[in-house]
Amino acid sequence: MEKTYTQKIEFIASCFDKEYRVAKSGKNISVQCPSCGVGTNKKKLSICLDTWMCHCWVCGLKGRTPYKIIKEHISVDVANVFRNEYDTKSKDDTEEESESEEAVEFPARFSLFATVKSTNLDPDVRDCLKYLKRRGVNREQLWHHKIGYFKNNSLSRRVVFPSFDEEQKLTFYVSRSIDDDAYIRYKNSKAKKTDIIFDEIRLDWSKEIIIVEGVFDMIKCPDNTTCLLGSGLNTNHALFRKIVANKTPVLLALDPDMKDKVYKIAKELASYDIQVRIFQHDSDNDIGSMEKEIVRQKCEEAPIYSRESRLQHLIGTICSGSIF
Numbered sequence: 001m002e003k004t005y006t007q008k009i010e011f012i013a014s015c016f017d018k019e020y021r022v023a024k025s026g027k028n029i030s031v032q033c034p035s036c037g038v039g040t041n042k043k044k045l046s047i048c049l050d051t052w053m054c055h056c057w058v059c060g061l062k063g064r065t066p067y068k069i070i071k072e073h074i075s076v077d078v079a080n081v082f083r084n085e086y087d088t089k090s091k092d093d094t095e096e097e098s099e100s101e102e103a104v105e106f107p108a109r110f111s112l113f114a115t116v117k118s119t120n121l122d123p124d125v126r127d128c129l130k131y132l133k134r135r136g137v138n139r140e141q142l143w144h145h146k147i148g149y150f151k152n153n154s155l156s157r158r159v160v161f162p163s164f165d166e167e168q169k170l171t172f173y174v175s176r177s178i179d180d181d182a183y184i185r186y187k188n189s190k191a192k193k194t195d196i197i198f199d200e201i202r203l204d205w206s207k208e209i210i211i212v213e214g215v216f217d218m219i220k221c222p223d224n225t226t227c228l229l230g231s232g233l234n235t236n237h238a239l240f241r242k243i244v245a246n247k248t249p250v251l252l253a254l255d256p257d258m259k260d261k262v263y264k265i266a267k268e269l270a271s272y273d274i275q276v277r278i279f280q281h282d283s284d285n286d287i288g289s290m291e292k293e294i295v296r297q298k299c300e301e302a303p304i305y306s307r308e309s310r311l312q313h314l315i316g317t318i319c320s321g322s323i324f
Helices: 005-015 067-073 076-085 123-134 139-144 215-219 238-246 256-270 292-301 307-317
Strands: 028-031 045-048 054-056 110-112 148-150 158-164 170-177 209-212 225-227 250-252 276-278
Touching (some): 005 076, 123 158, 238 256, 250 256, 256 276, 256 307
Parallel strands (some): 209 250, 250 276
Antiparallel strands (some): 045 054, 110 148, 148 158, 158 170
């Protein structure tokens, strides 16, 4: 016998959270996510009472039904009650769908600069190494960031920064021309940037993570740094959701002309009880053009974001002679 909306709501509330929200349509219920929402009073796990599809838009927890979520986070017995009395879909334990994704692959043969021998160097490879040296990249960083190059005429004279996830799978790559007069300076892989945590394999979520804008900014920072591949970060980004899920402290170190966006990001993260510090620039130079020791010192000295610091920033943006 098909359960009523009221019965479904009462059951979900008994599983997750007595304090829930029901959409005006009466067909969707939002409860506290057992993966990332415990202790926050935020109700971000949305469950459709018609289809049982569920999704947390903060940490990405999802399923075709809440069966597996209840089983892993609440109780096996309660999960079996749901399966027997409420689930009209699959009766097995593997109903969670994964979106089909096209694997990211290198477009040509990829080689590491760190393995290059100094004798009989290809002229393009030699010029790439000189370029990296000018940008302050040393041999240790060549290994650490797995910086390499493509052996292909159309992709030669480019330095390549690959990105790998926690399972060592290639998720993205950035290729930058070493010639400033190149028609296309960057040729990157085709992937949805909001779904990528750049070089996640190197990140420790139990420690503060430094967030910069681009790969050459990342080179100048201490370990545990990732880049945005742009300047945006919000709840639609996998990086944002992972930070919230792990309660990871953050140091925002974006370019000096991105102050408004920095404070917008800081405010959003702080609303999820994430501690945020903000890198303080003394000039218009971005981090990629600064000395590594200066960057390290400024990272250590970066103040914690607060409502007061945001207010000071807003006051500083008021044009002279204006009221508000």
